[in-house]
Amino acid sequence: MNHYKNWAVFIHPSTLKLASFVETLLEPVKCRETAKKIELGLHEALVNAVVHGNLSNPKKIIRVRRILTPNWFVWQIQDEGLGIVKNKRLSSLPLEIDVNSGRGIYLIHKCFDDVRWSSKGNRLQLSLKK
Numbered sequence: 696m697n698h699y700k701n702w703a704v705f706i707h708p709s710t711l712k713l714a715s716f717v718e719t720l721l722e723p724v725k726c727r728e729t730a731k732k733i734e735l736g737l738h739e740a741l742v743n744a745v746v747h748g749n750l751s752n753p754k755k756i757i758r759v760r761r762i763l764t765p766n767w768f769v770w771q772i773q774d775e776g777l778g779i780v781k782n783k784r785l786s787s788l789p790l791e792i793d794v795n796s797g798r799g800i801y802l803i804h805k806c807f808d809d810v811r812w813s814s815k816g817n818r819l820q821l822s823l824k825k
Contacts (some may be wrong), residue, residue: 736806
């Protein structure tokens with residue numbers, strides 16, 4: 696018997712108008728403190744998908760899948776880009792404090808218990824223990 700609910704699928708245009716979309720993705724999270732932490736990480740991941748993955752092309756989409764298990768909240772964020780190369784998937788802060796990028800992936804790792812990339816690098820799975 697399958698104890699897990701099916702994946703919920705959400706499609707969003709590749710724009711940075713993300714506030715209501717993130718709100719929708721967070722609906723099952725009841726704890727405000729947990730929701731704030733997840734909101735930051737999801738927002739960073741979605742911005743990366745729009746800007747770096749889809750190159751801010753409004754004709755492209757972001758697909759998010761969400762599943763709730765007895766112990767985990769899980770989101771998969773996928774863009775239509777070529778993927779991020781393995782050596783750019785680092786969870787450390789950039790050495791130069793005023794650099795234009797590199798902080799997002801660090802923040803994502805701080806907001807979730809488990810962060811995994813697809814082999815291509817255009818899908819990110821973010822999981823947080825309940």
